[in-house]
Amino acid sequence: MPGDEAAGRRLGIVGAGKIGTAVARAAVASGYDVAISGSGAATRIELIVDVLAPGAHAVTTDDVVRHADIIVLAVPMHRFRELPRDLFAGKTLVDAMNYWEDADGVDDELATAPRGTSAVVQQRFSSSKVVKSLNHLGYFKFEEGRRQRDAPDRLAMAAAGDDAVTVAAVMQLIDRLGFDAVDAGSLDAGLALQPGGPVFGISHTRDGLSNLLRSKAPSRREDDRAPAVQFRDLARRTTKAPT
Ligand SMILES: NC(=O)c1ccc[n+]([C@@H]2O[C@H](COP(=O)([O-])OP(=O)(O)OC[C@H]3O[C@@H](n4cnc5c(N)ncnc54)[C@H](OP(=O)(O)O)[C@@H]3O)[C@@H](O)[C@H]2O)c1
Numbered sequence: 001m002p003g004d005e006a007a008g009r010r011l012g013i014v015g016a017g018k019i020g021t022a023v024a025r026a027a028v029a030s031g032y033d034v035a036i037s038g039s040g041a042a043t044r045i046e047l048i049v050d051v052l053a054p055g056a057h058a059v060t061t062d063d064v065v066r067h068a069d070i071i072v073l074a075v076p077m078h079r080f081r082e083l084p085r086d087l088f089a090g091k092t093l094v095d096a097m098n099y100w101e102d103a104d105g106v107d108d109e110l111a112t113a114p115r116g117t118s119a120v121v122q123q124r125f126s127s128s129k130v131v132k133s134l135n136h137l138g139y140f141k142f143e144e145g146r147r148q149r150d151a152p153d154r155l156a157m158a159a160a161g162d163d164a165v166t167v168a169a170v171m172q173l174i175d176r177l178g179f180d181a182v183d184a185g186s187l188d189a190g191l192a193l194q195p196g197g198p199v200f201g202i203s204h205t206r207d208g209l210s211n212l213l214r215s216k217a218p219s220r221r222e223d224d225r226a227p228a229v230q231f232r233d234l235a236r237r238t239t240k241a242p243t
Contacts, residue, residue, distance in 0.1 A: 009033060011173070012064035012091075013056075014083070015074030016045040019096055022139040023072055023177070024053035026146055030176045035059045035067035039075070039082070065091065070173060072096050072134060073121070078104035080121060088128035092166050094159075094173070095121045096134040098195050118160070118190035131161035131170045132190030136200045145203065146178025156209040158193055160184035180206035184213050192216050 011027045013020045013036040020036060027034045034056035038045040042058045049058040057067075064071060065087060072094045073080065080097060095118045099110040110117050118132040134157065137145065147154040157179040161167040164183075171181035184193065193199050198216050199209065 008172075010068040010070075011035075012068035012071035013037070013074060014061050014064055014071060015076075015096075016048055016058070017074065017076075018139040019134070019142065020072070020074035021048065021052040021056075022142050023074065023096070023134060024049070024056040026142070026177045027173075028053060028055040030178070032176070033057075033067075035064045037061040037064045039079070061087070070094065070169060074134075076104060077110060077117065078107060081124065083125075085124055086127055088125045091128045092169060093121070093125055093128040093130045094134055094170055095130050095132050095190070097121070098135050098200075100195065115188045116191040116194055118187050118194075122162075122187060129161065129163050129166040130187060131159050131167055132184075132187060132193055133157060133159040133170055133174065136193045136197075137203065138201065141203060148178070149175065154178070154180050154205065155203050156180040156182050156206040158182045158184040158189075158199060158209060158213060160187055160189035160193060162187045180209075182206060182209045182213060189213065 009032050011032045011034050013024050013034065016036050016038040024034045024036050034053065036049055036053065036056050036058060037060055042060055046058045049056050070092045071088060074096045077097045077099045099107065099117045101111065109120055113120050118130055122130040137157065145155040157174045159167050159170045159174060159181060161170065167183055171183060174181035191197055192213060198212055204212065
């Protein structure tokens with residue numbers, strides 16, 4: 001692979017759990033060179049990665065960051081603050097996390113985040129560019145829903161972020177993983193993608209998801225942000241994670 005193409009096919013994943021390994025599996029199958037970490041030494045996740053995502057490299061989180069420019073953050077939401085603020089400096093950070101009170105405990109900042117939990121993640125990792133994505137389908141749906149481009153039943157996945165070029169890069173990743181990618185607009189649109197939002201947990205094809213987001217989610221334009229308020233309260237009420 002020529003240099004740029006090879007660099008574009010490197011993916012980092014922090015969190016070697018259900019969704020992290022599902023994304024790793026899909027990425028390896030799509031030709032990515034994948035590095036993935038858990039909270040400790042690489043040896044602790046070697047067996048899991050060998051079995052669930054063969055071909056991916058089990059490494060430390062520092063090595064994940066060194067490996068790739070695009071990094072998927074897939075740790076339980078109550079643990080993301082364990083990671084240093086400047087860890088992802090200059091990187092694209094795909095926030096695949098969801099806040100669930102049952103699993104994460106009561107966290108007032110996340111529960112009441114007026115611009116969604118990804119805005120809190122962006123605030124913490126302010127030297128990275130956060131895109132909310134890969135969070136709104138369960139890992140089993142992610143696994144069984146992947147399709148070749150142009151398959152009639154290909155599902156869609158949304159990406160929300162403030163920087164259009166970064167969002168485009170994440171959309172390319174989504175497409176390569178086997179989903180139609182839909183630009184959801186600004187990072188605030190992550191509200192529509194998170195638990196309690198209209199998109200969360202429901203499978204859509206591209207047209208369905210695009211139409212839903214067009215009617216519900218804030219665009220990347222400053223003067224068009226009001227609809228985010230509509231699902232703020234809904235998000236607060238949602239407490240149960242899918243099993
Ligand atoms: N499960 C799904 O279907 C699904 C789908 C979309 C999004 N999500 C969201 O994705 C996040 C992860 O969910 P999951 O179901 O994959 O969780 P999980 O199965 O419990 O796995 C979590 C992983 O994160 C690692 N981790 C925890 N703290 C870490 C840290 N500080 N640094 C590095 N790695 C750390 C854990 O490693 P250790 O074992 O070493 O602690 C573990 O490998 C959640 O926010 C969830 O809501 C889940």
